[in-house]
Amino acid sequence: MALGALLLAIIIYYFSTTESSDPPPTNDPFLLDNPVETTQQTAELEQDPPQPETVIVDVKGAVAQPGVYPFTTEQRVIDAIAQAGGYTEAADTKQINAAKRLQDEMIIYVPQIGEEAMDLSMPSFPSTQEATTPQVNINTADEAALTTIPGVGPAKAKAIISYREQQGAYQTIEDIKNVSGIGEKTFDKLSEYITVK
Structure with a gap:
């Protein structure tokens, strides 16, 4: 009787240790997902x-x-x-x-x-x-600075300079309408870009 109990205990121990040493099943979703994630991460690192x-x-x-x-x-x-x-x-x-x-x-x-x-x-x-909007001082600006004003090309820039040299400094920005070639419509377009100081 004692011998039979001993044999039974040995058999149970053998099977329990065999089952615990078996490798994990290959259909484990965690093991299957990891290689895919690793591949994706590697691909991302290799992108330009x-x-x-x-x-x-x-x-x-x-x-x-x-x-x-x-x-x-x-x-x-x-x-x-x-x-x-x-x-x-x-x-x-x-x-x-x-x-x-x-x-x-x-x-x-x-x-x-x-x-x-x-x-x-x-x-x-x-x-x-x-x-x-940057404002240009029409009393001191040179030709290059005056041509940065929308609607003012080299010819008008020279006319603006010529007027102030002959008539003196502009007192208000409206005085620029006295320059040849600068009418009311042109003044409306450039008024926000000019100043007098």
Whole structure:
């Protein structure tokens, strides 16, 4: 009787240890999912880095060739200045953050020496709180600065300078209507871009 109980205990022990040492079933969803996740993560790491986007930037003020130019988001303000022909001799470069990255719809305005700084380096959107339009002093601006005013080309810029040399400084911005070629309609378009000081 004792021998039979001993044999039964040995048989139970044998089967219990055999079952616990069996490998886990291959249909375990956790084991099946892991290789897929690992493959996906590896594929994501192997993807190409994002390409820089194309942006359009408006360069104004004391630069040789003001205008609208295409760049990429990897480029900086100094690249835009160079594309616009570089600074003029009258440019106040101390007011420009040349290291700033470019953004779409960005306005870069380079002031002249003595001109008040304006932060137009961010994309411009209409604002009811403050004006974001750079104003040109028609009493002191040279031909290059005057041509940055919408609607004013080289001929009108020369006429504006000629008038103030002959008649004296402009007292109000409305006085610019006395210049040949600048009527009421033209004045309405450029009035927000000019000032007298």
